[in-house]
Amino acid sequence: MTDLRDVHAEQRFEQGFVDSDGEVRIVFADYAIRGDTRVILHVEADPKLRGSGAAGKFMQALAEQARTDGFKLWPSCGYAKAWLDRHPQYRDVNAA
Numbered sequence: 001m002t003d004l005r006d007v008h009a010e011q012r013f014e015q016g017f018v019d020s021d022g023e024v025r026i027v028f029a030d031y032a033i034r035g036d037t038r039v040i041l042h043v044e045a046d047p048k049l050r051g052s053g054a055a056g057k058f059m060q061a062l063a064e065q066a067r068t069d070g071f072k073l074w075p076s077c078g079y080a081k082a083w084l085d086r087h088p089q090y091r092d093v094n095a096a
Contacts, residue, residue, distance in 0.1 A: 004061040013038075013062055017054040025049045027058040029080065037072040037095045040080040059083045066093040 002016035002024065014028040025046035032039040040062075045055045059080065066073050072095035075081035084094045 001057070004058070004065055006065075013058075013065075015058050015061055017049055017052070017057070019046070019048040019052070021048070023048070025054075027054050029058070029062060029077070034074070036070065037074050038066070039074040040077050043077050043079045055079065056083065060087075063087070063090040063093050066090075 001018065004013060004015045006013055010030075011032065012028050012030050014026050016024040016026055019025045025048050027043070027045045027049060029043045030041045032041060043055060043059070045052075045058070049055070063073065063084070067090070071093075073080070073084065073093050074095040075084050081096065084090060084096070
C-alpha cells in the first residue's frame with residue numbers, strides 16, 4: 001500500500017494497493033472544492049482490486065487525512081456516502 005496522495009492539479013485523491021498478482025493498482029476519488037470541504041464526486045477502484053477491501057481502506061485513509069488537515073468531506077458519490085454512513089467514528093469530517 002502507498003500513502004494517500006492529493007493530486008491538486010487533477011482534484012483527485014489516490015492511493016496504491018498491491019493486488020493478488022503483486023502489482024500496484026490505484027483507488028481514487030475525484031473531488032470538487034467548496035471552501036474547507038471536498039465534495040467527493042466519484043470513488044473508483046481498479047477492477048483487479050474490487051472485492052479486496054481496498055476502497056474501504058482508501059476511504060478510511062481519506063477520512064483520517066481530512067481530520068488531520070482540517071477539511072470536511074461531502075459525499076456526492078453513492079459509495080462514499082454509504083461508507084461514511086457506516087462509519088460514525090468519522091462523523092466529525094462528514095459535511096453531509
